[in-house]
Amino acid sequence: MDFDMTRIKAMLVSPEWWVTTIFAALAISILGAYMKQWLDRAMLTSSKSWREYRKWQKAEREHRVERASQDLHAFSSMVAREMRVRFRLVTYLVLAVGTYMLAIALAFGGLGKNLDWFERVVNALLLLWLLESWTLRSVRSEIREAEQRHR
Numbered sequence: 001m002d003f004d005m006t007r008i009k010a011m012l013v014s015p016e017w018w019v020t021t022i023f024a025a026l027a028i029s030i031l032g033a034y035m036k037q038w039l040d041r042a043m044l045t046s047s048k049s050w051r052e053y054r055k056w057q058k059a060e061r062e063h064r065v066e067r068a069s070q071d072l073h074a075f076s077s078m079v080a081r082e083m084r085v086r087f088r089l090v091t092y093l094v095l096a097v098g099t100y101m102l103a104i105a106l107a108f109g110g111l112g113k114n115l116d117w118f119e120r121v122v123n124a125l126l127l128l129w130l131l132e133s134w135t136l137r138s139v140r141s142e143i144r145e146a147e148q149r150h151r
Helices: 005-013 015-070 072-109 116-150
Strands: none
Touching: 015 072, 015 116, 072 116
16 A cells, blocks of 8 residues: 555645544543443442452352361362362373374474474464463362361
């Protein structure tokens, strides 16, 4: 796209351009005033619901920890959940490394013309690994807290 400076100068001098610009600025200003009120209300509602959800999450976690500290079966269930999360962590990591090594083998063997999808698979597996590690951290802290309360 060429920028013709003479055309731009002619446009800036024309009254049509200035009138259009002023009307567009006024319309955007009026629209912005109404949008601000709507956005303020939306943010207030979402903030309130987020606070209530976090309060519910903390109460639920407290209930799980309290139950696990008093009931051996609930504690065993929590430990079994930790083991399942650990197993999934190892599985995702092994699958990611294996997929990456397969991509390297195909590339060196001359069979891999377009290996973009391998990168996406590895990234997805590593993202799952990251999410599961966050879950493991949460479960592990609940177990520690339940053990401390049991003593």
